Amino acid sequence: xxxxxxxxxxxxxxxxxxxxxxxxxxxxxxxxxxxxxxxxxxxxxxxxxxxxxxxxxxxxxxxxxxxxxxxxxxxxxxxxxxxxxxxxxxxxxxxxxxxxxxxxxxxxxxxx
Amino acid sequence: xxxxxxxxxxxxxxxxxxxxxxxxxxxxxxxxxxxxxxxxxxxxxxxxxxxxxxxxxxxxxxxxxxxxxxxxxxxxxxxxxxxxxxxxxxxxxxxxxxxxxxxxxxxxxxxxxxx
Numbered sequence: 001x002x003x004x005x006x007x008x009x010x011x012x013x014x015x016x017x018x019x020x021x022x023x024x025x026x027x028x029x030x031x032x033x034x035x036x037x038x039x040x041x042x043x044x045x046x047x048x049x050x051x052x053x054x055x056x057x058x059x060x061x062x063x064x065x066x067x068x069x070x071x072x073x074x075x076x077x078x079x080x081x082x083x084x085x086x087x088x089x090x091x092x093x094x095x096x097x098x099x100x101x102x103x104x105x106x107x108x109x110x111x112x
Numbered sequence: 113x114x115x116x117x118x119x120x121x122x123x124x125x126x127x128x129x130x131x132x133x134x135x136x137x138x139x140x141x142x143x144x145x146x147x148x149x150x151x152x153x154x155x156x157x158x159x160x161x162x163x164x165x166x167x168x169x170x171x172x173x174x175x176x177x178x179x180x181x182x183x184x185x186x187x188x189x190x191x192x193x194x195x196x197x198x199x200x201x202x203x204x205x206x207x208x209x210x211x212x213x214x215x216x217x218x219x220x221x222x223x224x225x226x227x
Binding site for chain 2: 034041042043044045046049089091097098099100101102103104105
């Protein structure tokens with residue numbers, strides 16, 4: 001079956017450090033991957049996406065890396081700030097479907 | 113900045129009662145979705161809707177669930193006879209176009225508590 005999961009349920013980092021959040025997926029048919037941020041009491045918020053024909057994509061302070069060989073996705077946040085504290089979900093989608101399959105989430109805690 | 117709005121923010125209901133959750137997607141969006149998140153768990157897809165019909169649904173979306181776009185702005189999720197396990201946060205989302213982007217715009221959710 002298909003599944004998307006996360007290696008670490010909680011990640012604590014010091015303000016200013018870089019954060020790396022990991023995600024594993026098992027559906028080889030997935031061709032599109034997204035990272036969402038969810039703050040307490042709010043809906044998921046899009047951060048960055050990547051297609052399966054790419055292995056790296058950069059945004060503002062964030063980078064997503066895709067390793068299709070081992071079916072692994074990561075989100076790197078540079079110079080982590082207190083406002084980055086949230087739960088981060090990876091999600092995948094196959095080319096022939098409209099639904100997103102979310103991972104279980106990693107809580108990022110940023111301390112001063 | 114345009115946003116997806118959902119009402120109510122929280123609804124408490126008795127088991128067996130009907131519930132309607134309402135959403136106003138972003139005005140120029142064409143694709144609409146409902147997802148749910150049981151407390152402490154991951155976000156799960158329920159249904160997608162385009163051109164006034166369901167385009168895809170999950171196994172969770174059984175006969176107790178229905179969706180409707182009664183007018184040009186609202187998108188509703190109805191649960192006919194709620195069960196305890198329907199307690200969750202329900203998120204509406206919209207997208208201007210399918211397939212090329214996963215940048216779904218999510219609302220802030222409606223928390224449903226079934227007693």
